[in-house]
Amino acid sequence: MALTESRPTTGHTADGSEQSASFSNSPMTVLGSGDHKSIGVVYIVAGLLFGIAGWIASAVLSAHQASDFLSDNAYLTLLSHSRVGLILLAVIPIFIGIGTYVVPLQVGANTIAFPRAAAMALWTWLISSAVLIVANCIDGGLTGGSEKAFVLGLLSLAAVVLSLCLAAICVVTTVVALRTPGMRLDRVPMTSWSLFIACSVWLITLPAIVAELLLIWVDVRYGNAQTFSAEGVPWQMVSWISTQPQVYAALLPAFGILADVIATMSGRRLPQRNLFLGAIGAFGVLSVGVYAQRVLYPDYADQAVWVGMSILIVLPVLLMFAVVGSALKAGKPKLASPFALSVITLLVALLGTLAGALLVISPLELRETDAFAMGQFNLIVGAALIGAVAGLMYWAPKITGRKAVDAIGGLNVLVLLGGAVLAGLPMCIIGFSTRFTGLEGATDALTWVSAVGCVLLAVGALLGLLGLLSAARRGAEEAGPNPWESGQTLEWACDSPPPTGNFGELAVVRSAEPLLDEEA
Amino acid sequence: MAAHVLPPAPPVQRPRVLLVATAFAAAATFMGFVVLLGIYLNFRAGVLAAGSTWLPEGAKIPLQQPNATFMTLLLSVISMAWAVNAISKNDRVNAYLALGLTITFGLASIVMTWYLWTIMGLDIDSGAQGVLIYTITGAHVAMMIVSVVFVALMSIRALGGQFNSRQHDGISAAALYWYVMVAVFALIWLIIYVTK
Numbered sequence: 001m002a003l004t005e006s007r008p009t010t011g012h013t014a015d016g017s018e019q020s021a022s023f024s025n026s027p028m029t030v031l032g033s034g035d036h037k038s039i040g041v042v043y044i045v046a047g048l049l050f051g052i053a054g055w056i057a058s059a060v061l062s063a064h065q066a067s068d069f070l071s072d073n074a075y076l077t078l079l080s081h082s083r084v085g086l087i088l089l090a091v092i093p094i095f096i097g098i099g100t101y102v103v104p105l106q107v108g109a110n111t112i113a114f115p116r117a118a119a120m121a122l123w124t125w126l127i128s129s130a131v132l133i134v135a136n137c138i139d140g141g142l143t144g145g146s147e148k149a150f151v152l153g154l155l156s157l158a159a160v161v162l163s164l165c166l167a168a169i170c171v172v173t174t175v176v177a178l179r180t181p182g183m184r185l186d187r188v189p190m191t192s193w194s195l196f197i198a199c200s201v202w203l204i205t206l207p208a209i210v211a212e213l214l215l216i217w218v219d220v221r222y223g224n225a226q227t228f229s230a231e232g233v234p235w236q237m238v239s240w241i242s243t244q245p246q247v248y249a250a251l252l253p254a255f256g257i258l259a260d261v262i263a264t265m266s267g268r269r270l271p272q273r274n275l276f277l278g279a280i281g282a283f284g285v286l287s288v289g290v291y292a293q294r295v296l297y298p299d300y301a302d303q304a305v306w307v308g309m310s311i312l313i314v315l316p317v318l319l320m321f322a323v324v325g326s327a328l329k330a331g332k333p334k335l336a337s338p339f340a341l342s343v344i345t346l347l348v349a350l351l352g353t354l355a356g357a358l359l360v361i362s363p364l365e366l367r368e369t370d371a372f373a374m375g376q377f378n379l380i381v382g383a384a385l386i387g388a389v390a391g392l393m394y395w396a397p398k399i400t401g402r403k404a405v406d407a408i409g410g411l412n413v414l415v416l417l418g419g420a421v422l423a424g425l426p427m428c429i430i431g432f433s434t435r436f437t438g439l440e441g442a443t444d445a446l447t448w449v450s451a452v453g454c455v456l457l458a459v460g461a462l463l464g465l466l467g468l469l470s471a472a473r474r475g476a477e478e479a480g481p482n483p484w485e486s487g488q489t490l491e492w493a494c495d496s497p498p499p500t501g502n503f504g505e506l507a508v509v510r511s512a513e514p515l516l517d518e519e520a
Numbered sequence: 521m522a523a524h525v526l527p528p529a530p531p532v533q534r535p536r537v538l539l540v541a542t543a544f545a546a547a548a549t550f551m552g553f554v555v556l557l558g559i560y561l562n563f564r565a566g567v568l569a570a571g572s573t574w575l576p577e578g579a580k581i582p583l584q585q586p587n588a589t590f591m592t593l594l595l596s597v598i599s600m601a602w603a604v605n606a607i608s609k610n611d612r613v614n615a616y617l618a619l620g621l622t623i624t625f626g627l628a629s630i631v632m633t634w635y636l637w638t639i640m641g642l643d644i645d646s647g648a649q650g651v652l653i654y655t656i657t658g659a660h661v662a663m664m665i666v667s668v669v670f671v672a673l674m675s676i677r678a679l680g681g682q683f684n685s686r687q688h689d690g691i692s693a694a695a696l697y698w699y700v701m702v703a704v705f706a707l708i709w710l711i712i713y714v715t716k
Contacts, residue, residue, distance in 0.1 A: 113537045165548055173541040203544050207552035215559065215655050222644045223651040290551070296558045 034115035035500060036100050039122050041399065043097025043167075044392065044468070046126055051090035051385060051461040053133075057082035058378070058423070059454035066447040076143035080235050081136045083242040086381050087250050088160050089129045090461075092202065094388045095253040096164065099171040099195040102395060105491035105498060106189040108180025108506045113173035121167035128159035142234045150229075151220060157238075158213045161206050172199035180490070182509035186277060189489040189512070190263070190270070191391070193277055194256025197284035201249045205241075205290040212237040212295070237295050243373060244356045245309050246289030247380050251349060254387025255280050255320060258342035260489065261394045262324055265339040266331030267486040269513050276323045279316040286313040301360075301367065310360040314353045321346060334484070337409025337467075341390035344413065345383050348420045352379035355428050365434045372431025375424045378450070382420030382457055389416060389464035396471040397479030401497045404471035408463055416460035422453025488513035542693035546700040549663060553704045556659065557711050560652045567648075575716060576649060579642040586713035589632045593702045596625035600671075600695045607678065607688045615683075615691075619675040622698065626668040629705075633661050653712060660701075660708055667701045670694045 030038045057078050064070045070078065104112050112118050135141050135156055140149025142157075175188060175196040188196070212228075216237065220229035228237070240246055263270040270276060286309050292300045300306050324346060333339055355376040359366050366372040389412060396404040426446035433439040470476070482492040492515055494502050511517050564574050575581065603618035637657070644650040674690040677683065683691055 113541065169541050169544050169548075172544055173537050177537045177540045200544070203548045204551045207548045208555040211552040211555045211659070212559075214659060215556070215651060218644070218655045218658075219651045222654070224645045224647065227648040227651060290555060291558075296555065296562060298562070 034111075034119045036104050036112035036115060036118065037399070037498060039112075039115075039118050040097045040099075040101025042122055042126070043093050043100060045465065046129075047090050047094035047097060047388075048461050048465045050085060050129065051094070052458045054082050054086040054090050055454045055458035055461065057085070059451045059458070062423075062427075062447050062451035062454060066444045066451070073139070073143070073145060076235070077136055077139075077141055080142045080239070081133075083377065084142070084157070084238060085133075087241055087247070088157075088164065089132070091250045091381055091384045091388070092164055093125060095195065095198065095250075095384075096167045096171065098191070098257070098388065098391050098395070099199070099253065100167065101399065102391075102491060103171055103174050103192045103195055104178065105398075105494060105502055106192045106489050107175060107178060107183060108490045108503060108509065109174055109178035110501050110503065111178075112170050113178055114170050117166055118170040121163045121170065124159055125163035125167065128156045128163060131156040132160060142238055143232075147220065151217065154213050154217050154220075154234075158210050158217075161209050161213075165203055165206055165210075168199035168202050171195055172203070175199075180506050180509055186274065187509060187512040189491075190256040190259035190276065190280070191253065192256070194253045194259075194280050197280055198249065198252035201252065201284050201288055205246060205249065205288060208290045209238055209241065233295075237293065240289060240293040242377055243292065244289065244359065244376065244380075245287050245292065245306075245313065247377060248283065248287035248313060248353070248356075249289070251352075251380055251384045251387070252280065252284055252287065254345050254349070254384050254390075255283065257387050257391040257394070258324070258345050259320075261338045261342040261390055262327055262333070263488055263513075264394070264484050264486050265333045265336060265342075266327050267334075268327065268331040269488070269516060270323065271326045271330060272323050273512060275319060279319040279323070282319075283313060283316040286316070307360045311357045314350075314357050317346070317350050317353050321350065334486075336393075336484075337406050337413055338390050338394035340413040341386055341393065341409070341416065344417045344420075345387040345390055348379055348383035348386060348417070348424075351421075351424065352376055352383055355379060355424070364432070366431045368434045369431060371427050371433075375427025375429075375431060375450070378427060378453070378457075379420060379424035382416070382423055385457060385461060385464075386416045386420060389460065389467070392464050393467055394484075395491075396468050397483040398491060398496045398498070399468065400471040400476075401479055401495075402471050402473070402476035403479050403483060404467050405476075408467045408470055412460055412463040412467065415456050415463060419453050419456030419460050423450050423457055424453070426450045426453070482515070488515050490514060536689050538689045538693045539696065542696050546697050550700055550704060553656070553659070553663075553707065556652075556656050557707055560656060560711065563648050563652060574649060575642070576646045579640060579646070579649070581640045581642070581653075581713060581716060582636075583713060585632055585636040585639075586709050589629045589636075590705065590709050592625050592629050592632065593705050596622050596629070597699060597702050599625060600698045604688070604691055604695050607683050607691050608685050610685045612678070615678060616675070619671060619678065619691075622671055623668055623675070626664055626671070626698075630661055630664050630668075633657060633664075656708060656712065660704060663701050663704065667694075667698050670697055 030042060033039065061075070061078055061082060064075055100112055100118060132153060135144070135149050135153035138149045139146040140153040142153060144150045144153060175192050179188065216228045216234050219225055219227055228234070259270060259276055291297050292306055355372070358364060359372055359376060393404060393409045426449045429439065430443050430446050433443060479496040481495055483496065490506070567574050599618045599621040603615050603622060606614035606618055642650050642653060644654045671694045674694040677690055
């Protein structure tokens with residue numbers, strides 16, 4: 001058997017007790033670990049820390065627009081760093097981390113596919129991310145002036161993307177190939193399904209960035225540095241991941257997480273489950289945005305494909321609303337923080353997609369300035385962050401073995417809702433200033449409000465981390481395998497935290513909610 | 521007395537992790553090339569629309585070497601399919617022969633592309649043309665090297681007796697990546713070498 005295909009059995013210590021992948025494992029244990037739970041936790045913690053930095057950078061950008069205190073070079077560096085950083089260093093890695101931790105448990109696998117490759121992807125991503133930040137700080141990155149730092153930024157960004165692709169392959173292969181008997185693809189839990197779609201979309205779009213970085217690197221290293229590495233071109237070639245429709249791909253896993261949370265909290269099977277699966281799939285198809293870049297397709301913004309995709313993508317979100325609405329109507333949901341965070345994820349996502357639909361309507365002239373697009377970016381990435389925090393609060397007992405302090409989650413509901421709305425909507429309103437001259441006087445005030453919203457999102461990411469740590473504290477109430485008492489999917493059938501190897505013998509799965517079948 | 525025999529055991533249900541992962545990796549690689557070729561077509565259309573010729577003066581890309589490379593790679597597709605077929609029938613001798621041939625065809629294609637670079641008279645710093653052509657063909661040579669290494673590793677595992685008629689995921693995965701590599705070359709051949 002190949003080394004890469006080995007599956008660990010449930011581990012035992014010398015005294016015969018099962019080893020558990022505790023949240024409080026020592027750093028040295030995590031460093032050499034191929035255990036999917038340790039890898040997932042490192043992704044989540046590092047992604048949240050990078051997210052805090054990214055949202056603070058966004059707040060500084062907004063403040064600069066109101067009071068103009070940065071140099072042009074510093075502004076561009078901060079812009080590229082905050083946009084690309086929030087996507088590639090925060091949102092996608094947090095979802096990859098959740099997927100690496102949760103997907104093997106949900107599909108009934110002993111481990112993630114290619115555990116060593118998953119570990120390699122994690123450490124490559126972490127080190128490359130640190131190098132990318134250093135490159136940005138020493139006048140490198142996509143908009144930098146120092147050639148050596150610029151090349152360092154290119155190579156580290158390429159390494160970040162490649163490592164995320166490798167991690168995505170591990171997650172998606174787990175969903176496709178390591179499902180327990182009886183778990184057909186249409187029976188996988190919603191989080192696993194949404195990560196299957198998201199990883200597929202990331203894998204067919206993110207390599208485009210590597211290809212473009214390669215072109216830029218060859219131009220600056222061997223060419224005449226006049227074409228692809230000319231001033232402004234590198235940022236133009238990479239910025240498409242932070243604009244619609246590609247930015248929606250970063251939001252995809254949040255839909256699966258919120259569906260799982262709402263089903264558990266309402267205590268019933270999700271009604272019209274296949275409709276929700278289809279809506280996530282449709283959202284994934286409509287978020288493929290690799291073509292929407294000027295270097296590849298100069299007039300894409302005038303084409304029906306871009307306009308149509310931007311408008312049609314509202315429909316899957318409305319479908320999800322309908323399904324969630326009927327789930328809430330049928331059940332009596334527990335009003336815990338993951339539930340509230342899931343509902344506001346959907347609300348903010350709807351706002352973001354509606355803003356995206358408005359953006360493509362030419363007579364509104366919303367593309368005349370960057371403000372509206374920046375507001376829409378804040379809404380979408382804010383929704384993704386809220387969805388990720390909802391997932392963290394939901395699985396915190398599984399990850400740590402103890403219940404989290406729900407007051408932190410409750411406070412975070414207010415902070416994140418306020419943060420996303422304040423960061424996004426004022427910028428969208430400023431976008432209308434080309435049509436309505438009366439708005440010009442309020443621009444500075446609205447920009448400051450947006451800066452406050454970005455700070456709140458940074459605080460929300462910090463509270464998400466604190467929520468996870470609150471569950472890890474000693475003395476907290478033991479969670480048990482099924483702390484919500486209404487868990488429906490297989491991760492709630494194993495101990496909290498799960499032992500090495502996750503499961504013993506599993507019964508053949510006969511529906512999408514195997515734990516409810518067991519009760520019946 | 522009639523002999524009672526048990527029915528044959530059902531085939532072992534092995535998770536096809538390597539094949540699935542390779543399919544996703546191949547799709548990702550393919551998309552990278554699609555974007556590079558899209559940028560190439562976009563730049564070329566811009567230059568031609570301005571009334572200039574695409575290749576700079578003095579540069580000439582002959583067709584013989586790309587044609588020979590393409591033919592070699594098409595032959596390698598046949599030998600790769602032969603290897604998969606042979607291993608699925610437990611025909612080890614033919615499998616080893618076919619895998620060896622595939623690796624040889626791959627190495628020959630790398631050498632041929634290298635030779636083409638030396639004779640086409642195109643400087644990499646001549647502008648967008650040089651950067652694009654060398655980046656795309658260079659990236660494809662890198663893909664060929666990865667494919668050859670993949671097939672070589674799977675050949676070593678086959679020599680170690682790890683594959684048989686019921687379990688030959690490694691060879692199938694290497695074959696899948698090889699086919700995608702040849703498909704990418706078909707696009708490069710058409711877009712860069714034929715329609716100059």
